[in-house]
Amino acid sequence: MFENMSWGKTNRIYQIVNQRDDRCLMLAIDHGYFMGPTHGMETPRQDTLKLITHIDALMLSPGILTSCIDPHWRSVGWVLRATGGNSILDEDIDNESLILQAEEAVRMNASGVAVSIYVGAEHQHQTLINLSNMINQAAKFDLPVLGVTAVGKRLSDKREKRYLSLASRIAAEYGADIVKTYYCEGFEEVVTKCPVPIVVAGGARLNTPRDVLELTYNAIQCGAIGVDMGRNIWQYEYPAAILQAVKAIIHGKASVKEAADILESQSVASNCRKPLFEAGDENIKD
Numbered sequence: 001m002f003e004n005m006s007w008g009k010t011n012r013i014y015q016i017v018n019q020r021d022d023r024c025l026m027l028a029i030d031h032g033y034f035m036g037p038t039h040g041m042e043t044p045r046q047d048t049l050k051l052i053t054h055i056d057a058l059m060l061s062p063g064i065l066t067s068c069i070d071p072h073w074r075s076v077g078w079v080l081r082a083t084g085g086n087s088i089l090d091e092d093i094d095n096e097s098l099i100l101q102a103e104e105a106v107r108m109n110a111s112g113v114a115v116s117i118y119v120g121a122e123h124q125h126q127t128l129i130n131l132s133n134m135i136n137q138a139a140k141f142d143l144p145v146l147g148v149t150a151v152g153k154r155l156s157d158k159r160e161k162r163y164l165s166l167a168s169r170i171a172a173e174y175g176a177d178i179v180k181t182y183y184c185e186g187f188e189e190v191v192t193k194c195p196v197p198i199v200v201a202g203g204a205r206l207n208t209p210r211d212v213l214e215l216t217y218n219a220i221q222c223g224a225i226g227v228d229m230g231r232n233i234w235q236y237e238y239p240a241a242i243l244q245a246v247k248a249i250i251h252g253k254a255s256v257k258e259a260a261d262i263l264e265s266q267s268v269a270s271n272c273r274k275p276l277f278e279a280g281d282e283n284i285k286d
């Protein structure tokens with residue numbers, strides 16, 4: 001799948017993607033870079049501890065890597081968020097610049113870097129140039145780049161195949177090694193029209209855990225290599241349980257029913273998230 005890459009880039013890619021099946025279970029915990037202490041991920045060190053054994057890679061911001069992840073730990077890959085510059089208090093969140101340089105990412109032993117693009121948004125141009133700049137920098141270090149097709153607030157209804165095909169293809173044309181985008185009706189077309197592998201985001205919490213399993217299953221059936229999912233894992237009552245169910249679909253070829261059985265059997269007290277703070281609808285709707 002990742003042919004024609006240099007040794008260094010191939011090696012880093014396979015810190016993110018499981019070499020046994022070329023699939024990827026990435027846990028996104030980078031939300032704090034614009035959402036602050038997001039519900040379910042208020043204490044990243046503790047909140048990821050029980051989850052890290054089930055994943056291939058983490059997607060996270062540089063400060064959370066250095067403050068919350070033990071440097072002795074090298075069992076998963078990490079993809080560092082490299083764009084930012086705003087917060088949910090802004091009108092929209094597309095006014096982004098690079099907040100991390102490739103050289104710094106390599107100093108942190110990153111397996112890759114993630115750059116968001118906001119196609120069709122007010123700051124589209126600037127975010128595409130961010131992607132281009134990072135791809136040029138990263139090439140010097142054989143550092144993989146994950147292109148993230150973000151939608152922000154104004155474009156949040158754009159999660160349909162025409163738009164997602166456009167944004168994913170643009171990210172690939174610029175040279176992203178993997179594209180992260182949203183699942184949609186007719187997703188197979190998005191995958192087919194994107195020449196590099198795709199992972200899907202989860203988005204805000206879905207209504208039921210079965211919806212999460214179905215989204216994962218359908219995305220894989222349509223050709224995605226995996227997920228890069230956050231809130232639908234760690235905002236769930238039993239994060240380690242739903243993660244194992246998602247993993248069974250991605251790496252174990254499980255059906256939705258088989259994954260649901262795993263979810264049920266793992267939904268035990270030891271996997272239960274113990275909320276530290278009260279959360280209202282306003283904390284989970286974003």
Ligand code: 5RP
Nearest residue numbers: 028150201202203229230231
């Ligand atoms: C936004 C992002 C997020 O920061 C995050 O990684 C998304 O994860 P999820 O939507 O599954 O909570 O990439 O574009």
